[in-house]
Amino acid sequence: MGKCTYCGNSAGLFRRFHSECRDSFEKGLSRMTEKVADTIEKGTDLNDLISSLREICLEHRVPETSIKDKLIEGWGRALDRFLDDSLLTEEEEGRLSAFKSHFDLSDDDLDPSGALTKAAQAAALRDIVRGVMPHRPETGERIPFTLKRGEEIVWLFPDVHYYVQKTDLEYLGGSSTIGVRVADGVYFHPGAFRGKPLKTDETVHLGSGTMGVATKHLYFTGERITFRIPYRKIICCDQHEDGLCVTRYGPSAKPQIFRNGEGWFVYNLVRNIAKT
Ligand SMILES: [Zn+2]
Numbered sequence: 098m099g100k101c102t103y104c105g106n107s108a109g110l111f112r113r114f115h116s117e118c119r120d121s122f123e124k125g126l127s128r129m130t131e132k133v134a135d136t137i138e139k140g141t142d143l144n145d146l147i148s149s150l151r152e153i154c155l156e157h158r159v160p161e162t163s164i165k166d167k168l169i170e171g172w173g174r175a176l177d178r179f180l181d182d183s184l185l186t187e188e189e190e191g192r193l194s195a196f197k198s199h200f201d202l203s204d205d206d207l208d209p210s211g212a213l214t215k216a217a218q219a220a221a222l223r224d225i226v227r228g229v230m231p232h233r234p235e236t237g238e239r240i241p242f243t244l245k246r247g248e249e250i251v252w253l254f255p256d257v258h259y260y261v262q263k264t265d266l267e268y269l270g271g272s273s274t275i276g277v278r279v280a281d282g283v284y285f286h287p288g289a290f291r292g293k294p295l296k297t298d299e300t301v302h303l304g305s306g307t308m309g310v311a312t313k314h315l316y317f318t319g320e321r322i323t324f325r326i327p328y329r330k331i332i333c334c335d336q337h338e339d340g341l342c343v344t345r346y347g348p349s350a351k352p353q354i355f356r357n358g359e360g361w362f363v364y365n366l367v368r369n370i371a372k373t
Pocket residue numbers: 101102103104105106114115118
């Protein structure tokens with residue numbers, strides 16, 4: 098007779114748990130994440146949170162050692178909710194950061210899910226949309242380009258694959274078949290971002306390397322090629338789930354594609370810097 102891993106009572110022959118015990122456990126975990134996200138979203142007193150989470154643990158037989166993971170997960174969920182409607186406001190950013198320090202969560206706790214990076218990206222986009230150039234987070238990374246005088250790097254993307262489109266017959270677009278002029282910047286929140294994955298069979302891979310989004314140019318440097326594109330020469334910008342496609346003015350200009358897995362951020366970033 099096996100014992101249920103959740104309640105410890107007999108689970109029956111060849112069984113390791115009662116399905117209702119497992120369901121209750123899973124429900125407890127999701128209630129904990131929701132509780133954390135709600136607390137951050139509503140700005141409720143943080144001092145009561147741990148005791149509420151302990152009550153959920155008790156009710157659903159969840160070990161209290163799960164609490165820290167749920168604080169981390171709930172933080173990411175609150176961020177997603179903040180980003181869902183519009184830009185991350187300063188007040189929302191403040192609540193996330195107060196929560197992080199209240200529960201002594203480190204960058205290493207929050208970043209494995211990508212949530213911390215996403216929060217930094219969201220804050221940078223908010224500034225750019227308002228016309229303020231954000232300062233690149235200090236990472237100690239060397240900038241592998243020679244910037245134009247007076248120019249600054251806004252964001253470095255270290256692992257970017259560069260492609261050009263094989264033919265001009267079909268535009269590699271998101272929802273539209275015509276690229277979107279960059280002259281009018283606009284912000285797409287993650288839920289409204291409609292980029293499709295790139296179709297790499299319609300493109301030629303010309304190298305992999307680092308892309309730099311600077312105040313006046315887009316830079317790329319790979320094993321064989323290094324170039325920069327002035328924003329004023331970019332006629333349109335297309336969103337992709339996993340990257341960005343830009344086209345310059347000119348009859349022979351082919352769409353240039355930068356793929357780094359972060360379409361939402363890089364598209365919003367370039368489109369809003371390029372219009373200024
Ligand atoms: Zn049980």
